[in-house]
Amino acid sequence: MNTLRNQFFLGVAVVLLSSAICYSQDIDSDFQQALNMVSVPPGLPCCRVFYDDVQEAADFFVSKHSDTATVEFLQTKIEDPNSRKLALLSLAKLAPANEAAENALYEQIYAKRHSAITAIAYLDPDGGRRIAEILFSHPGPWYVRKAAAEILVGFGAQSSLEMLKHMQPDEKDPTVKIALESAIPQLEYRLTKLPLGKQAGCHG
Numbered sequence: 125m126n127t128l129r130n131q132f133f134l135g136v137a138v139v140l141l142s143s144a145i146c147y148s149q150d151i152d153s154d155f156q157q158a159l160n161m162v163s164v165p166p167g168l169p170c171c172r173v174f175y176d177d178v179q180e181a182a183d184f185f186v187s188k189h190s191d192t193a194t195v196e197f198l199q200t201k202i203e204d205p206n207s208r209k210l211a212l213l214s215l216a217k218l219a220p221a222n223e224a225a226e227n228a229l230y231e232q233i234y235a236k237r238h239s240a241i242t243a244i245a246y247l248d249p250d251g252g253r254r255i256a257e258i259l260f261s262h263p264g265p266w267y268v269r270k271a272a273a274e275i276l277v278g279f280g281a282q283s284s285l286e287m288l289k290h291m292q293p294d295e296k297d298p299t300v301k302i303a304l305e306s307a308i309p310q311l312e313y314r315l316t317k318l319p320l321g322k323q324a325g326c327h328g
Contacts, residue, residue, distance in 0.1 A: 220251030
């Protein structure tokens with residue numbers, strides 16, 4: 125009986141291990157396939173690859189992978205300059221619905237990975253707005269809060285406008301204060317003067 129039980133557990137372990145190996149190969153294969161979709165050849169310097177170039181590839185990848193293991197995988201790919209933009213945008217696209225991805229994105233942003241915050245401008249308006257509001261309203265480096273205010277010009281709702289106006293008088297950082305002075309009238313103009321169909325999705 126013990127021998128039979130041991131064989132059973134050994135068989136289960138082999139199946140689980142095989143599944144994990146296959147999954148690992150699948151995610152790596154799918155990411156490479158996504159990378160091959162990038163319109164700018166990945167061998168070019170990372171500064172020559174823009175988020176517009178990797179939009180379709182990121183959508184393809186996150187349609188297949190979206191769990192915690194995916195977040196950990198993308199964090200390793202961010203370290204490679206050839207796959208950084210695709211990994212960052214994929215991470216950002218997962219962030220609105222995945223807490224692990226959102227936390228990982230914040231880590232990248234606060235680690236002075238300046239292109240990480242730009243990825244937020246390529247999210248859907250609701251997801252991008254929520255993350256930008258969090259980044260602006262929480263204490264953080266001036267460059268993060270400045271970029272968040274600029275993104276809210278394109279994604280902000282009336283509640284975003286009220287938040288910016290409320291925080292403006294007490295803002296201490298001169299660079300962020302200037303950003304607010306620019307963002308508030310632009311956002312107000314977008315919300316009150318532009319047709320509804322043209323209000324959302326303006327990339328910052």
